[in-house]
Amino acid sequence: MKQAISRAAALLATMALGAAVPAPGGDLVAQQRERIAARKANPKPKCHVAFVSNGVADFWTIAKAGALAAGRKIGCQVTVEFPGGGLGDQKRMLEDLVTKGIDGVSVSPIDPVNQAEVLQLVAERSFLVTNDSDAPKAPRLCYIGMDNYLAGRMCGELAREGLPKGGKVAIFIGRLEQDNAKRRRQGFIDGLLGRPSDATRYDEPSKPIVEAGYEIVGTWTDSFDRAKAKANIEDVMIKHPDLALVTGLFEYNSTLAVEVFRQAGRSGQIKIAAFDEGADVINGIREGTVLGTVVQDPYMYGYESVRVLEALNRGDASVIPADGMLSIPARVIRRDTVDAFWKDLKDKLEAGRSGKARG
Amino acid sequence: MSALRKNAGILCVLVAVCAAAAIFGDNFLTGYNLTNLTQRSALFGILALGAGLVIATGGIDLSIGSVVCLAGIATPWLLVERGWSPWTAVPTVLAGCAGIGLAHGLLVTRLRLQPFLVTLCGLLLYRGIARWMTGDQSQGFQGEFGALRDVALARFDVPGLAGYRLPATVIPLAMLAVAMAFALHRTVWGRWLLATGRNEAAARYSGVPTARLVTLAYVACSTLAGFGGMLFIFDIGSAQPSDFGNFYELYAIAAAVLGGCSLRGGEVSVTGILLGAATLQVLRTAIILVGLSSQLEFAVIGAVLLVGVAADELVRRWAERRRNRAARGG
Numbered sequence: 001m002k003q004a005i006s007r008a009a010a011l012l013a014t015m016a017l018g019a020a021v022p023a024p025g026g027d028l029v030a031q032q033r034e035r036i037a038a039r040k041a042n043p044k045p046k047c048h049v050a051f052v053s054n055g056v057a058d059f060w061t062i063a064k065a066g067a068l069a070a071g072r073k074i075g076c077q078v079t080v081e082f083p084g085g086g087l088g089d090q091k092r093m094l095e096d097l098v099t100k101g102i103d104g105v106s107v108s109p110i111d112p113v114n115q116a117e118v119l120q121l122v123a124e125r126s127f128l129v130t131n132d133s134d135a136p137k138a139p140r141l142c143y144i145g146m147d148n149y150l151a152g153r154m155c156g157e158l159a160r161e162g163l164p165k166g167g168k169v170a171i172f173i174g175r176l177e178q179d180n181a182k183r184r185r186q187g188f189i190d191g192l193l194g195r196p197s198d199a200t201r202y203d204e205p206s207k208p209i210v211e212a213g214y215e216i217v218g219t220w221t222d223s224f225d226r227a228k229a230k231a232n233i234e235d236v237m238i239k240h241p242d243l244a245l246v247t248g249l250f251e252y253n254s255t256l257a258v259e260v261f262r263q264a265g266r267s268g269q270i271k272i273a274a275f276d277e278g279a280d281v282i283n284g285i286r287e288g289t290v291l292g293t294v295v296q297d298p299y300m301y302g303y304e305s306v307r308v309l310e311a312l313n314r315g316d317a318s319v320i321p322a323d324g325m326l327s328i329p330a331r332v333i334r335r336d337t338v339d340a341f342w343k344d345l346k347d348k349l350e351a352g353r354s355g356k357a358r359g
Numbered sequence: 360m361s362a363l364r365k366n367a368g369i370l371c372v373l374v375a376v377c378a379a380a381a382i383f384g385d386n387f388l389t390g391y392n393l394t395n396l397t398q399r400s401a402l403f404g405i406l407a408l409g410a411g412l413v414i415a416t417g418g419i420d421l422s423i424g425s426v427v428c429l430a431g432i433a434t435p436w437l438l439v440e441r442g443w444s445p446w447t448a449v450p451t452v453l454a455g456c457a458g459i460g461l462a463h464g465l466l467v468t469r470l471r472l473q474p475f476l477v478t479l480c481g482l483l484l485y486r487g488i489a490r491w492m493t494g495d496q497s498q499g500f501q502g503e504f505g506a507l508r509d510v511a512l513a514r515f516d517v518p519g520l521a522g523y524r525l526p527a528t529v530i531p532l533a534m535l536a537v538a539m540a541f542a543l544h545r546t547v548w549g550r551w552l553l554a555t556g557r558n559e560a561a562a563r564y565s566g567v568p569t570a571r572l573v574t575l576a577y578v579a580c581s582t583l584a585g586f587g588g589m590l591f592i593f594d595i596g597s598a599q600p601s602d603f604g605n606f607y608e609l610y611a612i613a614a615a616v617l618g619g620c621s622l623r624g625g626e627v628s629v630t631g632i633l634l635g636a637a638t639l640q641v642l643r644t645a646i647i648l649v650g651l652s653s654q655l656e657f658a659v660i661g662a663v664l665l666v667g668v669a670a671d672e673l674v675r676r677w678a679e680r681r682r683n684r685a686a687r688g689g
Contacts (some may be wrong), residue, residue, distance in 0.1 A: 055601065056490075056495040056497075056599055056600070056601040056602075057599065058496065058497060061495075062648075063497060082495050082601075084490060084601030084602070161619075206652050208654075218563050220647070224599070224602045225602065225605060225606075226595050226597075226598055226599070226602075226603065227399075227402075227591060227595060229642075230595055231395070231399060231643065231644065232647065234391075234392075234395045235392075235395075235644050235647040235648060236647060237391075238385070238386045238387075238391055238392040238395075238648065239384070239385045239386060239650070240385075240388060240645060241386065252497075252597075252599075255465065255597070256595070256596075259595075259596050264391065277680065278386065279499070279501055279502070279597070280502070283502065345515075351498070353494065
């Protein structure tokens with residue numbers, strides 16, 4: 001009887017919440033909430049949750065350290081998967097996790113729009129949250145990560161600060177399919193041009209933008225081929241000899257910009273507003289050839305993902321924020337904060353690597 | 360059909376692409392751009408030379424990109440993570456790649472497995488090993504080993520060419536190209552290799568050690584891929600095992616075919632291969648300098664390749680018809 005009452009109460013609460021926040025993905029979100037409510041009466045003793053990245057990078061190794069640390073602290077089993085082969089690989093991993101009977105999945109979807117089916121599958125059989133890059137139309141319970149638009153804006157404002165008189169700017173990014181890439185790029189553009197915040201704005205990547213004294217000459221992608229990424233920077237530098245600033249919106253794009261300018265003997269002449277914490281970028285900040293870098297907190301992406309998923313398996317729906325976003329804000333690292341940041345990062349990376357066998 | 364005419368064909372394509380890039384693009388004919396293009400052509404040229412050798416025997420090597428990855432990842436991994444000296448790390452990696460080629464050769468010649476199948480398995484195997492070995496971590500030199508990286512990064516001033524600096528990678532490429540051209544066209548082994556590619560059974564019955572030659576071609580191809588992978592990582596500085604060298608086998612094979620190697624075997628032109636590799640790299644750069652959408656890159660490369668290969672075939676038939684007519688007339 002008590003169980004039935006609590007279930008009905010949870011259902012009512014779910015309906016109330018559903019009315020307050022029109023949840024995308026509709027029924028599947030409600031279904032997941034019902035299952036959370038059911039878990040309250042019948043909590044899973046030792047749950048098994050998964051953290052799935054969108055690729056392979058040091059960034060994800062740090063996230064892994066966070067996920068494993070949370071797993072150890074809370075006492076739940078954690079599987080971490082890094083899809084190395086793109087979209088197809090990620091889909092296979094998600095399907096396999098569902099097959100395995102996983103209790104919750106936190107995923108950074110590579111292409112949320114076209115992955116609707118597999119994300120629905122996860123939501124049907126397990127609890128789905130997203131991290132790092134959101135899938136707002138998917139039936140995810142919440143998104144854990146930073147607002148990529150705001151982080152992009154931070155990078156844009158950093159660039160504006162370093163280039164107050166305007167000039168030619170080029171954007172380099174691994175790919176534009178994923179939500180975080182699009183938002184980050186738009187945030188950068190809006191921040192650089194000093195536009196008011198509007199995350200729904202979208203400037204076509206193929207068209208140059210001339211505004212407020214700045215000329216954004218284009219956005220170049222490389223599908224994660226680093227030789228191609230390097231060639232892109234070199235070629236754009238040739239096409240625009242008066243290039244004043246570049247931004248690399250994925251980690252290696254910034255790192256390669258430092259490398260290319262060093263090789264061309266133009267370090268410091270073309271400014272760099274960086275993203276993430278590549279070793280060369282950090283050295284560039286110390287030497288003054290990089291303005292600064294916008295860093296995320298992947299450790300907390302991993303940690304919070306596991307904490308939220310475990311709580312859901314105990315029937316605790318209060319971990320889901322009302323607006324569906326568990327914000328882990330980005331930070332700007334400049335010359336004065338770079339050393340402290342780097343030390344902390346190394347420690348976390350080491351923890352992720354030593355956790356390899358347990359992953 | 361003469362190698363000269365073949366080379367003239369691909370040279371025309373290269374000149375046409377360069378002319379188009381120079382006319383419609385910005386700053387194509389600057390020293391810095393030409394330096395970059397030379398560097399990229401040299402790196403892919405080394406891979407393409409190996410691909411050309413295997414293609415000349417009538418085989419194919421799909422594992423080139425994965426060998427590039429394994430060698431390129433293993434080099435900084437051994438140097439930085441394991442603390443090996445360059446004097447041991449570099450020969451070990453090259454020997455490992457030669458071993459890979461030997462395995463391919465033996466599987467193809469002794470076990471009579473299809474080259475496509477053997478090297479396709481290799482493609483999966485070596486990338487898998489690289490990812491497992493490094494725990495999927497990106498590998499880089501972390502600002503060290505500058506002298507070693509200069510093998511790929513050093514540039515030399517060329518008198519009379521302001522702004523152009525000859526990349527050091529051209530030296531190994533030139534040495535390899537000369538050695539390969541000499542071996543193929545001036546030694547009996549080279550002639551035997553081409554004979555094997557044209558008709559393996561006939562060559563074998565004539566006493567040519569076909570199995571040994573085919574094996575040797577695979578050893579050379581994998582070693583060159585490994586060497587190329589090392590130069591790539593010296594050039595880029597760091598790489599990710601999951602995507603480094605992806606599809607590079609296709610660039611190498613495309614360069615070789617564009618340069619006049621027949622996938623049916625028995626035909627190879629070293630100069631043609633180098634011109635083919637350069638054409639592909641100029642095309643990629645031209646797309647940016649001309650200001651075409653970079654999404655069009657593969658489409659443009661595919662179209663130019665197709666037109667080049669089709670034109671080549673038409674000219675070949677036309678020449679053959681003329682020859683036959685002349686023979687009948689005579």
